[in-house]
Amino acid sequence: MSKYLLKRLFMSLVTIWAVITITFALMHSVPGDPFRSESKMPPAVYENLLSQYGLDKPVPQQYVIYLGNLLQGDLGASMKSRVETVNDMVERGFPVSAQLGAQALLIAIVFGPALGSLAALYQNKFPDYLSMVIAIIGISVPSFIMGTVLIQFVARNVAYFPIGGWGTWQHTLLPSFALALMPLATMARLMRSSMLEVLNQDYIKTAKSKGIRKSAVILKHAVRNAILPVISILGTTISNLLVGSFVIEKIFGIPGLGRFFVQSISNRDYTLIMGTTIFYAIILVAMLFIVDIAYMLIDPRIKLAKEGR
Amino acid sequence: MKADLDFRPEMFEVADKTDLNVDKIRRPSIKFWPDVWRRLKMNKLAMLGLTLIIAMIVMAFIGVKLSGYTYFEQNLKLRNTHPNMEFWFGTDELGRDMFTRVWYGARYSLAIGVIAAFIDFVIGITYGGIAGISSRRVDAIMMRVAEVIYSIPYLLIVILLSVVLTQEGGGSSMFVLILAMSLTGWVPMAILVRGQVLQLKESEYSLASESLGATKSWILKKHIFPNTLGPILVNVTLTIPRAIFAEATLGFLGLGLQAPMSSLGTLANDGLAGLAVGNAYQIIIPAIFISLIMFSFNVLGDGLRDALDPRLRK
Numbered sequence: 001m002s003k004y005l006l007k008r009l010f011m012s013l014v015t016i017w018a019v020i021t022i023t024f025a026l027m028h029s030v031p032g033d034p035f036r037s038e039s040k041m042p043p044a045v046y047e048n049l050l051s052q053y054g055l056d057k058p059v060p061q062q063y064v065i066y067l068g069n070l071l072q073g074d075l076g077a078s079m080k081s082r083v084e085t086v087n088d089m090v091e092r093g094f095p096v097s098a099q100l101g102a103q104a105l106l107i108a109i110v111f112g113p114a115l116g117s118l119a120a121l122y123q124n125k126f127p128d129y130l131s132m133v134i135a136i137i138g139i140s141v142p143s144f145i146m147g148t149v150l151i152q153f154v155a156r157n158v159a160y161f162p163i164g165g166w167g168t169w170q171h172t173l174l175p176s177f178a179l180a181l182m183p184l185a186t187m188a189r190l191m192r193s194s195m196l197e198v199l200n201q202d203y204i205k206t207a208k209s210k211g212i213r214k215s216a217v218i219l220k221h222a223v224r225n226a227i228l229p230v231i232s233i234l235g236t237t238i239s240n241l242l243v244g245s246f247v248i249e250k251i252f253g254i255p256g257l258g259r260f261f262v263q264s265i266s267n268r269d270y271t272l273i274m275g276t277t278i279f280y281a282i283i284l285v286a287m288l289f290i291v292d293i294a295y296m297l298i299d300p301r302i303k304l305a306k307e308g309r
Numbered sequence: 310m311k312a313d314l315d316f317r318p319e320m321f322e323v324a325d326k327t328d329l330n331v332d333k334i335r336r337p338s339i340k341f342w343p344d345v346w347r348r349l350k351m352n353k354l355a356m357l358g359l360t361l362i363i364a365m366i367v368m369a370f371i372g373v374k375l376s377g378y379t380y381f382e383q384n385l386k387l388r389n390t391h392p393n394m395e396f397w398f399g400t401d402e403l404g405r406d407m408f409t410r411v412w413y414g415a416r417y418s419l420a421i422g423v424i425a426a427f428i429d430f431v432i433g434i435t436y437g438g439i440a441g442i443s444s445r446r447v448d449a450i451m452m453r454v455a456e457v458i459y460s461i462p463y464l465l466i467v468i469l470l471s472v473v474l475t476q477e478g479g480g481s482s483m484f485v486l487i488l489a490m491s492l493t494g495w496v497p498m499a500i501l502v503r504g505q506v507l508q509l510k511e512s513e514y515s516l517a518s519e520s521l522g523a524t525k526s527w528i529l530k531k532h533i534f535p536n537t538l539g540p541i542l543v544n545v546t547l548t549i550p551r552a553i554f555a556e557a558t559l560g561f562l563g564l565g566l567q568a569p570m571s572s573l574g575t576l577a578n579d580g581l582a583g584l585a586v587g588n589a590y591q592i593i594i595p596a597i598f599i600s601l602i603m604f605s606f607n608v609l610g611d612g613l614r615d616a617l618d619p620r621l622r623k
Binding site for chain 2: 011142148
């Protein structure tokens with residue numbers, strides 16, 4: 001167990017390092033430098049700006065300095081905003097994005113498997129068709145379209161839901177739902193097929209013939225086993241939610257990290273792009289790590305298989 | 310009861326051993342692909358998807374010519390015209406015909422999806438195949454590299470690459486979008502192929518072939534490759550909507566094709582402005598087409614998976 005844990009931890013660190021290096025290399029391969037375009041700048045000011053951001057040093061040295069700063073938790077300065085650093089923006093935006101993401105994940109985790117289980121229990125009946133329709137919509141309608149549709153047809157007509165912005169609980173509902181739909185649909189589909197498989201197993205028959213209540217058979221024996229594949233895709237789901245939040249935050253005007261990221265792209269604020277990307281990568285790799293460990297704890301068979309390697 | 314089980318010799322007669330017709334296969338044997346097609350045809354949803362895909366590909370070629378307007382022609386007197394008999398999908402805020410622009414966009418979206426999926430396919434089977442037949446050490450290294458790339462969110466890298474590869478202020482070219490998507494998009498295919506090769510290498514028919522003296526390349530060509538084709542085909546079908554989705558998202562974030570060219574994603578992005586001033590059709594129409602494309606490829610991919618391997622039917 002601890003050997004696998006260490007190996008996994010090492011791989012996570014390698015991934016984070018790879019992201020840092022790739023992002024750094026990419027951002028420094030852009031021709032020119034960020035201040036060249038601000039023309040009519042006195043040479044002295046230009047020199048000062050370069051040295052302030054450390055751009056006058058050779059690139060390998062910049063890389064070492066950048067890595068050192070990252071190790072101390074410093075994501076760097078923003079090149080366009082002279083007052084806020086990347087850390088300030090992350091501190092301001094991340095709680096908002098995290099709340100949005102967590103709510104969406106909660107909606108998906110609660111309703112996805114529930115819908116999938118119902119579909120499997122009532123195969124080829126109304127709940128099955130309902131969940132199939134929801135799954136098809138969820139998979140074919142990208143979240144940015146779902147968000148737009150919700151604004152156009154729900155927020156405009158129902159006064160309870162604000163059209164955009166962030167603040168009260170009402171503000172969070174529609175964006176969370178728009179973001180949750182795709183993972184919800186994926187989970188429902190996966191849960192349905194794995195539930196159908198589990199319901200045919202011998203231990204379900206045994207449980208039934210022992211006279212256990214139907215609800216106990218379903219909850220304790222069927223759902224518990226069928227939910228494992230759903231847990232295994234949690235990592236991918238979190239990654240999708242993260243990218244989905246860029247778009248959702250743009251549509252609903254939510255002041256989260258995703259919007260800073262999108263803004264930094266259109267402003268070509270290279271240090272901010274680099275800082276947010278690395279921050280995202282760290283969060284994501286940490287999440288994948290946690291999901292992997294959780295999965296191992298829940299399903300002892302995985303643990304054995306991985307130790308056997 | 311006992312009387313029923315009382316068999317006597319005279320109850321039996323000797324079969325006519327000269328009649329070879331007994332063993333004859335009376336119906337034509339169905340080859341693998343026709344059988345797949347037969348099963349696929351029974352799946353109504355998948356056939357609907359296939360029909361829609363063909364219809365959209367045809368329209369992407371001829372749809373741009375039907376209305377008589379070009380995708381870049383601006384008519385400022387006819388700005389934001391709602392859909393009517395003259396402009397079937399209305400006009401955008403510069404008075405350009407939306408019908409032509411939507412089909413033009415669909416052409417680019419489909420082309421980007423198909424080309425990106427094809428490149429992923431080529432790189433993926435090469436990398437995965439090499440990893441699968443190499444020694445354990447090489448395989449382990451290749452897979453660790455793939456895993457590291459895989460755990461970086463796909464779209465994050467695509468966004469970064471298209472930022473780096475495009476000039477400030479301008480949109481991307483189709484080449485840049487495809488390049489950005491293929492640089493990381495091949496990993497799932499490689500992982501799939503490698504897993505398949507490893508599994509099939511251990512299969513009994515490979516062993517049988519090997520013990521009959523077949524060479525490695527023969528086994529690869531005759532046994533392993535044909536058997537991985539099914540899962541690969543399914544994966545390709547499901548890679549196309551992923552690439553189209555990625556392109557639409559990029560377009561929506563303002564990193565799409567350079568105007569006046571358009572993809573469905575950039576059209577939706579342009580239409581977002583129209584939403585606030587009551588021109589919802591400008592975003593709804595491209596949105597419907599993006600969803601239709603995603604829907605069609607997804608149900609076709611699912612249908613293919615079921616048709617190729619009925620055991621997997623869920």
